[in-house]
Amino acid sequence: MKELGCDNWSEFKELLSSELYDGQPATRKKFLFRGHGSSDWQLAPSFDRVFVDFEGGERDQLEDDLLENFKKECESEPELRDLLDDEAATLALAQHYGLPTRLLDWTESPYVAAFFAFQGHFQDSMFGKRMGKTVAIWVLDPSSYIWSRKRGVQLLAPASWDNERLRKQAGWFTLSRTPQRNLVEYVTAFDDAGGALRMITIPSSEARVAIPDLDLMGVNHSTLFSDLEGKARSSVTRTLLSFGRQRDGLTEEVVARVIPEAAAKHISDVKRHDSFQGPELGSRHDIGAKDSGGEPPEKR
Numbered sequence: 159m160k161e162l163g164c165d166n167w168s169e170f171k172e173l174l175s176s177e178l179y180d181g182q183p184a185t186r187k188k189f190l191f192r193g194h195g196s197s198d199w200q201l202a203p204s205f206d207r208v209f210v211d212f213e214g215g216e217r218d219q220l221e222d223d224l225l226e227n228f229k230k231e232c233e234s235e236p237e238l239r240d241l242l243d244d245e246a247a248t249l250a251l252a253q254h255y256g257l258p259t260r261l262l263d264w265t266e267s268p269y270v271a272a273f274f275a276f277q278g279h280f281q282d283s284m285f286g287k288r289m290g291k292t293v294a295i296w297v298l299d300p301s302s303y304i305w306s307r308k309r310g311v312q313l314l315a316p317a318s319w320d321n322e323r324l325r326k327q328a329g330w331f332t333l334s335r336t337p338q339r340n341l342v343e344y345v346t347a348f349d350d351a352g353g354a355l356r357m358i359t360i361p362s363s364e365a366r367v368a369i370p371d372l373d374l375m376g377v378n379h380s381t382l383f384s385d386l387e388g389k390a391r392s393s394v395t396r397t398l399l400s401f402g403r404q405r406d407g408l409t410e411e412v413v414a415r416v417i418p419e420a421a422a423k424h425i426s427d428v429k430r431h432d433s434f435q436g437p438e439l440g441s442r443h444d445i446g447a448k449d450s451g452g453e454p455p456e457k458r
Contacts, residue, residue, distance in 0.1 A: 159345055160356045163292075167364040167371065170295070174268055178297065190264035190298040190313075190330050193275030196290030197359045202340035203332075205258040210339075221260065228252045246314050250331065260334040261314075262341070264298060271295050272360075272368060273377045277395065280365040292359040298332070302354035304345065310336035311344055369395065 162177065164170040175181055178189055192201070200207070205221060212220050229248060232238045241247050253259045265271050275293040298305070305313050314331040338344040345355045360368075372378065379391040 159342060159351070160353060162356060162358045164358060164360045167360065167368045170272070170358065170360050170364075173358065178268075186266045187300065189268075190266060190300060191268045191271035192262070192264050192296040192298070193271035193273070193278075194294040194296065195275055195278035196362075197292040197294035197357065198290045199294070200340045201262070201296060201342055201355075203258075203260040203262045203334055204253070205260045206334070206339040208258045224257060225249065225252065225259075228257050246331075246333070249333070250314075261331045262334070264330045264332065266330070267377075268295060268297075269372055269375060269377050270382065273372045273382070275360075276362075276365040276368045276372075277379075279362045280369060280395070280398065291362060293362055293365075295358040295360070297356040297358060299352075299354050299356075302351065304348050304351055304354050305332070307335065310334070310338075311341065 162173060164173055174184070179185075194201075205224075209217065209220060225248065229242050232242060232251075238251070241251065249259050249261055253261050272293075272295055275295060279293055300313055303309070305311055311332050311334050314333055332341065334341070334344070336344055338347065341355060345351045348354070373396075379388045379395065382388065383391070
């Protein structure tokens with residue numbers, strides 16, 4: 159697996175053009191991207207992060223039982239009956255509402271991935287959490303033969319059910335069906351995987367350059383989330399950016415004084431939610447980078 163390091167945000171943007179697109183105009187679906195707030199975090203689905211103590215057949219049975227029990231719970235919802243016949247759509251729906259699955263979410267946009275990588279680092283670093291020196295933008299090449307159901311990890315197009323966040327974030331999924339617990343282990347099992355998976359690292363300190371730049375591109379919580387939650391989180395980001403120019407760090411007590419109560423409550427809710435599970439695209443979690451709240455769930 160190839161690792162590429164960038165010294166700053168500008169170098170990352172230049173690398174996208176030179177390394178991935180060979181100086182040609184970028185096109186959608188040529189690559190998929192996922193952002194992590196720390197390059198130390200594993201590229202692992204929520205199921206594999208949460209249920210680390212289960213092995214072999216017991217682990218397989220647990221995965222099956224989780225989905226079957228979710229489907230039984232949904233039988234009383236008539237509008238879901240047709241959807242529940244579609245395994246991929248059912249998994250996406252289950253994950254959307256917090257069920258650990260072996261789906262991992264990706265986006266067609268490197269800038270959406272970068273936003274979530276830096277956003278997760280930026281907000282948590284303001285509360286004194288240290289998430290590593292570098293963020294990571296993972297790059298997946300969909301044309302590689304290893305991304306197939308036959309090989310063990312398949313790509314899934316956006317779910318057909320109504321998920322506005324998924325559409326806004328240009329989302330895709332990988333669905334793992336292998337014994338490996340993360341995608342790096344899966345890729346390294348192939349001698350000829352080539353550029354199927356790459357990792358680009360950027361210093362976390364570039365958040366204060368990247369987040370305003372992404373905001374000017376129209377990549378922010380308000381555009382990626384169409385509801386009031388997105389507006390609240392965007393307000394939090396802009397407030398922290400403003401105060402971050404004046405001092406190196408903020409305590410939660412300071413934030414409580416400068417951010418409206420509703421937004422401050424949201425931060426607390428998000429941190430509690432994320433302490434159990436990592437992010438999943440188009441859901442209450444986000445693509446990649448909001449894997450925050452205490453110890454990163456990827457390390458569990």
